[in-house]
Amino acid sequence: MNVQTKPNDLAAFWMPFSANRQFKKAPRLFVGAERMHYITDDGRRVLDGTSGLWCVNAGHCRPKIVEAIQKQAATLDFAGTFQMGHTRAFECATRLTSIAPEGFDHVFFTNSGSESVETALKMALAYHRVKGNASKVRLIGRERGYHGVNFGGTAVGGIANNRKMFGSHVAGVDHLRHTHDLARNAYSRGVPEHGAELADDLERLVALHDASTIAAVIVEPVACSTGVLIPPKGYLQRLQAICAKHDILLIADEVITAFGRLGTAFGSDYFGISPDIITTAKGVTNGTIPMGAVFVKSKIHDAFMTGPEWVIDFFHGYTYSGHPMACAASIGTLDTYQDEGLLTRASELATYWEERVHALRGLPHIIDIRNIGLVGAIEFDPVPGEPTKRAYDRFVKAFEHNLLVRQTGDIIALSPPLIISKSEIDELFDTLTMVLKTTN
Numbered sequence: 001m002n003v004q005t006k007p008n009d010l011a012a013f014w015m016p017f018s019a020n021r022q023f024k025k026a027p028r029l030f031v032g033a034e035r036m037h038y039i040t041d042d043g044r045r046v047l048d049g050t051s052g053l054w055c056v057n058a059g060h061c062r063p064k065i066v067e068a069i070q071k072q073a074a075t076l077d078f079a080g081t082f083q084m085g086h087t088r089a090f091e092c093a094t095r096l097t098s099i100a101p102e103g104f105d106h107v108f109f110t111n112s113g114s115e116s117v118e119t120a121l122k123m124a125l126a127y128h129r130v131k132g133n134a135s136k137v138r139l140i141g142r143e144r145g146y147h148g149v150n151f152g153g154t155a156v157g158g159i160a161n162n163r164k165m166f167g168s169h170v171a172g173v174d175h176l177r178h179t180h181d182l183a184r185n186a187y188s189r190g191v192p193e194h195g196a197e198l199a200d201d202l203e204r205l206v207a208l209h210d211a212s213t214i215a216a217v218i219v220e221p222v223a224c225s226t227g228v229l230i231p232p233k234g235y236l237q238r239l240q241a242i243c244a245k246h247d248i249l250l251i252a253d254e255v256i257t258a259f260g261r262l263g264t265a266f267g268s269d270y271f272g273i274s275p276d277i278i279t280t281a282k283g284v285t286n287g288t289i290p291m292g293a294v295f296v297k298s299k300i301h302d303a304f305m306t307g308p309e310w311v312i313d314f315f316h317g318y319t320y321s322g323h324p325m326a327c328a329a330s331i332g333t334l335d336t337y338q339d340e341g342l343l344t345r346a347s348e349l350a351t352y353w354e355e356r357v358h359a360l361r362g363l364p365h366i367i368d369i370r371n372i373g374l375v376g377a378i379e380f381d382p383v384p385g386e387p388t389k390r391a392y393d394r395f396v397k398a399f400e401h402n403l404l405v406r407q408t409g410d411i412i413a414l415s416p417p418l419i420i421s422k423s424e425i426d427e428l429f430d431t432l433t434m435v436l437k438t439t440n
């Protein structure tokens with residue numbers, strides 16, 4: 001019998017990426033949200049300094065998105081996209097390609113960032129195979145990269161805690177060095193000066209494995225989940241040039257940097273790079289309905305369109321690829337971004353934001369401050385023997401003072417909805433300053 005006997009029992013839900021026992025002793029629960037705020041179960045309004053989990057770029061419960069989802073639920077709840085179609089998926093793909101960087105004319109739908117990554121990696125392997133380069137099977141990630149939690153993404157990812165439990169089940173993966181260099185770049189404003197030469201690490205891996213075995217390199221334009229690691233000036237261009245030289249596909253994992261986070265529609269626009277595949281999710285529906293979208297250049301797409309026309313061209317897809325509700329949510333989201341100029345709003349606020357985030361310098365235990373677009377990060381020296389505690393304690397205290405920030409390692413990351421006002425930026429940093437001054 002499925003009867004809920006204890007309505008507030010927290011035991012059944014095994015929470016993802018959480019310290020379950022600790023959380024359930026002192027839960028932090030939301031019951032509502034509106035624009036820049038969450039509402040807690042005890043009625044407090046909490047300023048959202050993290051756009052949920054880097055996804056609610058237009059703020060919460062926005063009318064056009066809500067209405068689009070409601071209408072779609074009542075009109076066409078589900079239709080598959082394997083050998084059938086529905087109009088919303090085609091409309092959504094066309095709308096998405098219209099804001100994508102030059103040359104990205106095709107979209108493959110998934111349900112999350114992790115699935116977008118798996119899709120891109122498989123696409124890269126299959127691309128080389130259909131082009132007759134079947135030996136190109138190696139995938140290269142980067143230390144401290146985060147590419148979701150499925151096997152491919154875990155393998156190319158470079159965060160030890162996300163990898164060590166699960167073994168290595170994708171053969172031939174290797175990693176570039178990360179670009180985080182506090183000795184040379186601490187307290188950089190925006191893109192740091194030093195380290196473009198770290199891209200040459202790819203030449204080292206080419207020399208080791210031979211380019212004929214390497215299919216793709218995947219990197220985040222800004223590695224956000226690992227603590228906002230901003231690539232040094234020129235690094236991404238150099239990486240792109242080395243990839244092109246060796247016929248290695250460059251996959252930009254833009255699950256966070258797409259949809260306006262840096263002040264341009266995509267992170268690739270911000271850095272002036274032109275990868276081969278771009279993975280997205282999160283902001284594609286403003287976080288409302290799970291969805292991912294992999295953007296592909298015609299060079300990749302067309303390579304698959306060469307066999308007999310009645311044969312499936314890419315043996316991959318999800319039951320919910322291009323789900324009608326997700327497509328409707330995405331179209332409502334793109335309308336909202338467009339109506340309110342949100343894809344470029346971070347560039348208007350960036351200077352104000354930078355001033356406020358760097359004004360935290362000098363507060364106790366801070367060892368670095370970073371910013372780009374509407375993203376900020378504060379790194380702390382770890383409590384000896386208790387890594388991550390310093391930032392965790394600050395995250396909890398901020399929440400108690402009605403501010404949501406994101407803790408990752410000993411770093412606090414900030415990424416508010418792109419609708420934030422200057423006075424709300426002030427409120428965010430006034431609260432954070434008080435928290436950082438008064439927490440051990």
Ligand SMILES: Cc1ncc(COP(=O)(O)O)c(C=O)c1O
Nearest residue numbers: 112113114146147148225253255
């Ligand atoms: C760059 C990047 N790739 C992939 C993912 C995984 O996305 P999801 O949690 O939707 O599977 C994330 C999530 O934060 C991400 O930041």
